[in-house]
Structures are given as structure tokens and as C-alpha cells.
Amino acid sequence: MLVKQAEGKARNAAPDLQSELEASYKLVREEFALLAFLYDLRVHGGLAHPPSKKQAAAAATNLDLPRNN
Numbered sequence: 001m002l003v004k005q006a007e008g009k010a011r012n013a014a015p016d017l018q019s020e021l022e023a024s025y026k027l028v029r030e031e032f033a034l035l036a037f038l039y040d041l042r043v044h045g046g047l048a049h050p051p052s053k054k055q056a057a058a059a060a061t062n063l064d065l066p067r068n069n
Helices: 002-006 015-044 053-062
Strands: none
Touching: 002 015
């Protein structure tokens, strides 16, 4: 139900929850916008080589995250 509301597809959506979801969405986009830009610049702008899946998996393991996906 929360996912449907976040996607704007919920019936009888709670307006307070909708405003909180929209505020959270905006905050996350603002906070990560610079990182997303730098990543795109790095990968697609020719400033560096593409990320290494092997090194990314090792870093994910160090953070107790799954090695894949």
C-alpha cells in the first residue's frame, strides 16, 4: 500500500503521508544529485575507467551488503 501511495497509484491516499513521501523523495534527490552527476561524469565523460565489478563486490562485502545486484 505504501509503495502504491509513493507511486501515486493508491486509492484513498492519506494526504499527510503523501506530503511526507514527497518531501523524502525531494530530500533524497537533492542529497544524491551531486553524487549522481559525478558518477555520470566519471563513467560517461571519459574522466576515468568504468567501475570494477570485482572491486565493487569486495567493497559491498566490507559493508555487509550482498556481493551481487
